[in-house]
Amino acid sequence: MSSSMPDVANSAFAQKEGLLDWVGMSQIELPLMVSSDNQTARQVSAKAEAFVNLTDAKAKGIHMSRLYLLLDELSVNGEVTLASLKQLLDEFLISHDDLSNQAHLKLSFDYHLRRKSLISGKQGWKAYPVVLTARQEDDNFELELELNVPYSSTCPCSAALARQLIQQAFNDNFAAGESLDKEAVHAWLGTTQGIVATPHSQRSNAQVKVKLTNENQYLPIIEIIDLVEQALQTPVQAAVKREDEQEFARLNGQNLMFCEDAARRLQHALTPRDEFADFWVRVNHYESLHAHDAVAVTTKGVPGGFKP
Numbered sequence: 001m002s003s004s005m006p007d008v009a010n011s012a013f014a015q016k017e018g019l020l021d022w023v024g025m026s027q028i029e030l031p032l033m034v035s036s037d038n039q040t041a042r043q044v045s046a047k048a049e050a051f052v053n054l055t056d057a058k059a060k061g062i063h064m065s066r067l068y069l070l071l072d073e074l075s076v077n078g079e080v081t082l083a084s085l086k087q088l089l090d091e092f093l094i095s096h097d098d099l100s101n102q103a104h105l106k107l108s109f110d111y112h113l114r115r116k117s118l119i120s121g122k123q124g125w126k127a128y129p130v131v132l133t134a135r136q137e138d139d140n141f142e143l144e145l146e147l148n149v150p151y152s153s154t155c156p157c158s159a160a161l162a163r164q165l166i167q168q169a170f171n172d173n174f175a176a177g178e179s180l181d182k183e184a185v186h187a188w189l190g191t192t193q194g195i196v197a198t199p200h201s202q203r204s205n206a207q208v209k210v211k212l213t214n215e216n217q218y219l220p221i222i223e224i225i226d227l228v229e230q231a232l233q234t235p236v237q238a239a240v241k242r243e244d245e246q247e248f249a250r251l252n253g254q255n256l257m258f259c260e261d262a263a264r265r266l267q268h269a270l271t272p273r274d275e276f277a278d279f280w281v282r283v284n285h286y287e288s289l290h291a292h293d294a295v296a297v298t299t300k301g302v303p304g305g306f307k308p
Helices: 064-077 082-094 156-173 182-189 221-232 242-254 259-270
Strands: 020-034 042-054 102-116 123-137 140-154 201-212 276-285 294-299
Touching: 020 064, 020 102, 042 064, 042 082, 064 082, 082 102, 082 123, 082 140, 102 221, 123 221, 140 156, 140 221, 140 242, 140 259, 201 221, 201 259, 221 259, 259 276, 259 294
Parallel strands: none
Antiparallel strands: 020 042, 042 102, 102 123, 123 140, 140 201, 201 276, 276 294
């Protein structure tokens, strides 16, 4: 029995010559330790795609196992940080120095955070979908961080129409010129006849993608989540008691917004942040009135940057 095994990728030429933009693997499942915002790294269950380009038109293919083993080494013995991602893509290219000059890595996972309720202080887990996309071309390294943050949105038009119906109900129940009894009005407002209509609200989602600069010393996952939730003011809740639900209703009433309003809030929150070289935002309001969604998209407007 021969002690050597055939290596078709190294010994055979391509069936047809041609350069390839990306070659590699996707849907790689693996656990990773993710370090965010200078906090202790936590484990996530991730899916990865790892690619390099193919610059040799005659080469049969790349060495996919090298990419996999380097990624596995990060999974077993490392942490996902800005520095480790840069090093990993460098190693992708070193392992393909005769074939490639560009590398690509995408990691998708849920990042779980303990979040306090609005009033009672109860805590629960919330999962925030995260996508990290890293690219390396020669010495140029780029990293994009994408987050999905759920929130509630209440329609300003629907709120105005509901207020009008409440005013009409008030006129119907209390005659003009009649001396009003404060206690009677107060009691009436606490009945279903007093609040005859409510504005429609819907669960909504903010997709936020930022391009990080060299000023970033860490992955700002929690920082961006907090920025989005503070700008919108109506994050969906985990554990709640009645006082939390009431406060949530108050926040929705005080933060009426169309999708355009939500997008502009995030635009104004992100624009001053110099550590984000670029950003792209899409807000999705999953309408309860319509069968379709209301959507708004905005970018930082950097020349050659993200497109709407």
